[in-house]
Amino acid sequence: MSAPEAGSNIQIKSYKHNGKLHRIWESSLVLKGTETVVIAGNDKTRVMESDGRTWITREPAITYFHSRYWFNIIGMLRTDGIYYYCNISSPFVYDEEALKYIDYDLDVKVYPDMTHVLLDEDEYEQHSRQMNYPRVLDRILHRNIDELLRWVHERKGPFNPDFIDQWYERYLTYRTY
Template identity: 35%
Template structure:
């Protein structure tokens, strides 16, 4: 998967990945398929929008990582606080970000979409069938 950032820089996952975006949720999820299992990386962000042929959202710098063994890590809280000051996030945005973090943790703990492995694997297989691509290469 190749991602283009707002500044034009790009990066690519090293492994096959499926992304989950929602126009109502204040987060998006990347499910990365590695040899040891599915690694989930969640960006707390504004809801995704389709604008001028591009998927857009604002990454609020607060992240959650879920490892295949079930360990959950909240990342970049310091960056979130810093960017809150730099960009002057309104209280409404800060509140939504914190609520979304709690929602993501609850979804993970309950094994709910998009953190249920069955759904991620089904999308992974569907992509491979439709494109004839092996996501792991």
């Protein structure tokens, strides 16, 4: 697998388990790109939904993708703190077209005080039946939710108080060129 180059712009594409395109983030600036980890930033980027609707993100965000974990993390910088939106998803893959992953419906929202809530359990159950998620996938996803929550409690990775700030500073540096 190749890796996107720091300083380059990439698309981020999420799919559903059945292979259908779910959502596209038109442009994110790569801050770190390896075969294992991709960290990118964006601000007011255009997002296209599978039904053709589009919207623009409201605030700067730092995204974190890992090739071994079944989640990705978006740290959104708001005036009252950093909010995290965590997609329970397949590990990412990158090709010359885009960074890609499968979205498995479940999401964890983490507030600046590190309280959190699991979202979209009903959507997960519905899609699990419709798309015949295998039992092993259910176990993998729930194990990774546990791992993600451990990261939150331990302030690991993107949940470390300095992580988002440091990568946002790098994002601003790239944007000035």
